[in-house]
Amino acid sequence: MNATKGYFSLVQYCPDFARQEAANVGVVLFCPERQFIRAQTARTISRIRRFFGEDGDGYLHLHGMMEALSSRLDVEQSEFTTLEDLQKFIATRANKIILTQPKPMMVLDPQADLEALYLELVADPKKPLTVQAMIPLRKRLDAVLMENDVRRFVQRKIEVQVPTLKETLRVPYAFQNGRFNLIRPVEFKHENDAGVKTAACKHAVEGQSLYRHPDAKFGELQLIVVADFAGAPQDSADMVAGIFRESEVRLVTSDALPALKQEIITLAKLAPVE
Numbered sequence: 001m002n003a004t005k006g007y008f009s010l011v012q013y014c015p016d017f018a019r020q021e022a023a024n025v026g027v028v029l030f031c032p033e034r035q036f037i038r039a040q041t042a043r044t045i046s047r048i049r050r051f052f053g054e055d056g057d058g059y060l061h062l063h064g065m066m067e068a069l070s071s072r073l074d075v076e077q078s079e080f081t082t083l084e085d086l087q088k089f090i091a092t093r094a095n096k097i098i099l100t101q102p103k104p105m106m107v108l109d110p111q112a113d114l115e116a117l118y119l120e121l122v123a124d125p126k127k128p129l130t131v132q133a134m135i136p137l138r139k140r141l142d143a144v145l146m147e148n149d150v151r152r153f154v155q156r157k158i159e160v161q162v163p164t165l166k167e168t169l170r171v172p173y174a175f176q177n178g179r180f181n182l183i184r185p186v187e188f189k190h191e192n193d194a195g196v197k198t199a200a201c202k203h204a205v206e207g208q209s210l211y212r213h214p215d216a217k218f219g220e221l222q223l224i225v226v227a228d229f230a231g232a233p234q235d236s237a238d239m240v241a242g243i244f245r246e247s248e249v250r251l252v253t254s255d256a257l258p259a260l261k262q263e264i265i266t267l268a269k270l271a272p273v274e
Contacts, residue, residue, distance in 0.1 A: 006031035006107035007083060008117055009090065009099040011041055011069065013048050013062065017098070023051040024122045026066060028073065028099060029107070029114040030086050036110040037073050037080045040118045041066040043193075044238030065097040123234055137185045137228045137254055138172070144257045145173050145183075145264075153268040158182060160218065164209035175268040180218040181250075182210065189231035193239065196232050200240040207249030228254040 011026030025048065026041030045062055073080075080086055083102060090099045107113050145154050158174045160182065161167070173183040186203065190196045207223035214220045225244065229236045237253055244251045252260050 003106045003108045004031060004033045006034075006036075006105050006110070006113070007086060007102035008105055009086070009102045010121060011039060011066070012098050012100065013045075013051075013096055014098050015052060015096055021051075022098070023048050025062075025097070026069075027114065027117045027121055028086075029110060029117060030080060030083075030102065031107045031110045032081060032083070034107070034110050035077070035081075036107075037077055037086070038110070038114055039066075039070045039073050040114050040122075041070060042122060042235070044235040062097070065095055069097055137187050137226065140254060140257065141172070141183070141185050141226055144261050147261070150261050150265050153264050153271055154183075155271045158218075160210065160215050160221065162206050162209050163213045164205060167206075169206060169210070174218075175264050175271070176218075177264075177267045177269065179220045179222045180215070181222050181224050183224045183226060185226045185228075187228045187231070188236055188240070190233075193233055193236070196236045196239065197243070200243045204243050204247035204249055207244065208247035211248040222248065222250065224250040224252055224260075226252045226254060226257065226260070 007030045009028045009030075010024050011028060012022035013025050014020070014022040025045075026039055028037065028039045030037045048062065080089070086102055090101065093099060105113075145151065153175055155174045155176075156172060157170070158172075159168055159170050162169050169182065169184075171182045171184045175181050175183075184203070186199070188196050188199060190199060203223070203225055207225075210221040210223050227237070227240065229240075237251070241251045
């Protein structure tokens with residue numbers, strides 16, 4: 001396949017156009033000779049959170065805005081025949097999802113080149129594992145929750161029945177703060193999104209069943225998944241958090257263990273003497 005001329009534009013989230021501060025959330029590739037124009041945008045908003053914090057404006061509608069951009073380009077693909085058509089489209093953008101001015105490039109395989117642009121310009125590079133991350137998650141959890149100032153608030157080696165699945169769930173730690181919180185360490189080592197999603201859905205079903213059906217011994221329950229995503233694709237934590245949110249499961253990432261410890265010390269009731 002011969003190379004041909006194309007143009008790419010970055011898709012950016014810009015909450016305040018006057019300040020010109022933006023985060024890359026996707027890329028558009030336009031190849032007139034191949035009648036190809038398509039956007040690839042981020043599935044999560046983790047980059048935006050890192051740029052603008054948790055309280056940034058308009059997060060609620062961001063996914064809809066990005067999906068609308070992609071859908072519009074798909075539907076109106078035949079209307080883009082020249083560089084000027086793309087430039088006019090960019091000039092009409094009126095929300096917080098904007099496009100940069102097109103830059104030329106040589107295109108060999110439009111879809112493959114679009115994916116390569118996304119990986120280079122938008123996706124977060126994989127980071128090398130830290131020494132801490134190389135320690136198994138369960139050992140890190142033990143090290144935090146067995147410290148003298150917190151261990152008296154936690155119960156250990158808990159078993160409960162998961163009514164929906166008719167299975168026994170065994171967790172190493174739990175604490176009581178109005179609900180009996182079951183702490184389950186999970187290492188998401190799946191190499192693709194599908195594997196992460198399947199595992200997350202399994203825990204979501206468990207957690208929802210536990211939340212809805214009080215236990216005869218422990219009362220009302222909630223599942224807390226302490227998760228490590230060191231081996232998973234970028235943005236997996238955001239995807240899992242979204243799945244868990246619908247099922248009343250709490251997600252605590254492994255780097256937030258100190259905060260979980262402080263929560264237990266502050267809010268938990270003393271555990272029964274073993």
